[in-house]
Amino acid sequence: MTRPVLLVSPDRPGAYRTIADALADATDGALITVAPGRYDEALYLNRPLTLAAEGAGGTVEIASASGSTVVLDAEAVQLTGLQLTGTDREAPVLDVRRGQAALDGCRISGEAWAAVLAWQDGVVALRDCQVTNAQGAGIVVTSGGGNAVERSQIQEVGSSAVVVAEHGRLTLRDCRLDRARGNGVCVNGQATAVVEATRISGSGKPALAVEQHARATLTGVEVSGSAALDAYLTSAAEVVLTGCSFTGSGGQAVRVGEGSAPVLRSCVVSGAQREGVHVAPGGRPRLEDCRITGTPTGLLVEAGGRAECAGLTVEGATTTAVHAADGEVVLERLTTEGGAGT
Template sequence: MPLPTARVISAAPAGRAWGAGMVARYFVSPHGGRRAYPDITSALAAAARRGRAALVEIAPGRYEEALTVQGEVQLATLGDPGSVVVSRPRGAVLDAFGSVHVHGLVLIGRDADVVGCHAGTLTLEHSEIWAHNGVSVHARPNTSVTLRDSVILHGRALFSGANGLVERCRFTDATDNAVAVIKGAHVSVQGSWIGGSVIHGVRVSGARAQVTGCELTGTGKAAIMADSQAQLTVADCAINAVHAEGIAFIEQSKGSVDGTRVTDAQHGIAVVSGADPVVRGCAFTECRDTGINIHTSGRGRFEDCEVFDAGNIAVFSTKGGAPEVHGCRISRGNVGVAVTDAARGRFTRVEMEDLTSVALRVHDGATAVFEQVRVERCPSHVETRGNSGTTADIADSVLRDFDMSAVEVLGQSRVTLKGVSAERGMLGFSVGEEAQLFVHDCDVTAVSSCGALGFGKGRLVARNLTVTGSEVFGLCGTDSAHLDVVNSEFVDCATAGASFQGTCGGRMVDCAVNGTQGVAVQDNGRVGLVSLRTSLPVVKQIAKPVERPPTIVNNYDGPVFNAEVHGAQLAWNNNNVIQQQTNEDGSST
């Protein structure tokens, strides 16, 4: 919905038409002069009596006045912008009723609304508003205020139920929010600089705002905040060095963010408590914690975004978050995508590289779907852990150059892989503890340890799995794992195509082991081998019976001998003992 167009009254030379009729001109000079008014207040009073459009021209100087402007009036300096200073030690400086235009003035106040628009429209151009412990500009309900090419120091511009336009302005060191858009207001902020706000740079609460082509820096909280079902549009902005979020959508707020860069924030963008924005073509760089953070039932759609050098997690969905991420690029930093604490997410065409930890993490009852994902040069590429409600589906993806594992499934989590390729690393696909891994139409190439591994009580179900060039095993089961592998092939595995150890069980059906080295299967006798195709030997591994150690009974009431004893007579627990010795000649002594 476009903003209503406020009537803008511009300065005009003497004798020319301004507005609907001729403009009455008034000259203000504290030094006197022909037909000069000594102060601004007296000139405004004269203009009000005539009831015509008025141009009040003010000579450079300082004026300590409280101005009440009514009707169709322009206040303009006769010197350079900033040469006229209107101030008061306490209270309001300018109250506008009607159609008011201020050009080139400096307005300074304290402990109040320095400038207030109570009715009609107000335009301030090339002006400065200084507010100490107060509001710089207050646009009240049903008014329209335009700020253009102006400077606002310390205070904030407050639009409450009003329409507003802010163009090419500079907001410095606001003690609150620099721009507040509340209670149904509708404001556009364009091409402006906002820095050093104690709270937010722009806050939109139960209102609508567009923030375009702006730079925001050094805010104490989120640089741009939308709350209380706000509608916020952000485009082509630069946000840097903020203490909290670059952009935050909370409390069911909606809107969009396009072409915006956030650098050095705690979180690049946060979406919380039912908020649901659309974020496109944005970059979140060097964020100290997370780049994209969705939690507490936050949602959102993120398209073609970049997250570089995130201090903790590039994309984080937790505590009921539910984002959709499409075409995202993640580079450097610690963790790529983490979905935890009963959150969910769908991730498509995501590229990740050069992380220091895991690329994809799904923990603690979370659910995630990954499609067309490419991961390169990370220690671990996929990690899941948690209860049986923890699930991940990965399809049509490539995992390359992993230091440890391509996929690790632990706890009671469940993972399904379809059309996934794992290339160059230590361990391809692994499942352990009580977790389950389902593999369909996948391949593992050039691993130093094992292509697919089941351990603990893990369950591995594989269909059309191909492992090529493992330096040890193509397939391995150990402990009490269960392996169900059908129509799969293991090629050029150095030690064995498949190795079954411990008490692991299951079956291999319609599988092939090809190559020129090692054995086809190291068989523990617990895995059914059905229609195995191979020219390599199958080696039976018979488990050795466990030798029980001899039973040792220690009698601590009798004597203890540390060497062989012969011809000894022993007695204990007797009241009377008769000792008799037989001599060599047969006599007794």
């Protein structure tokens, strides 16, 4: 059976003049190719199909000044090579309510509280995409499906680059999150996030925030240039960081709050302006084979906090390598090198 192919072009004979016209005639599984140009339309996708830019000769921009540019309420839709733009301050550019929106090589730019939203029964799968949003978050996920973002860049956002909330589930792999005014990645509620091989730079708030009862597995994450804090860990659920690095924080690198017991394995902290790892009252982290370099205080444990360290190296501490301020520290294989302090 031949797949139906529909062409959209404002000036080509036999083509549909608008994407909406093509959608009205499209059947399940259709391929709609769109010629380069700007299309001022708001699209409602309610059947499985593919919407793709024609060739590589120019930009296909779909823009809406009112409401979402694309609303998905279908089993599965593929969007390829498109630029989606929205200027409505209340509506996300891409609103995924049901089914899976698979985006490949797309650019999404918005001005609302979120550029991309996956909620209810919606699932997003982004690959090689770019997301910007001067007013709000880049990607917000509250749905419990297999949401995934790979090889993508989220930058210049007004709040957090990625938010996983409520019962949302998201895998973030090989991405770059740059210059978010809020968090790089924020996981809260009872959400679950897996973040791998991702670089987060220049966050205005904690680059990583895992709160409430959220679960997070962070592997090979590189954080740099945070304004005041690299990682803020307060979740009472399981949080594991493996092979992560935190460089040049304007304040503390890692702060562990009350009720949280994260595990940090083979993590490296360097150049934080204050503490490398700060354990607040009620925090109970475990550090395994971690290294802290070039900070005034390597590890600080406040009264009521407890840290277990199995293989900790602190280099170049200018004030104190390990400071148990009436807190509890269990040390196994501690090494201090080159510090000017205690």
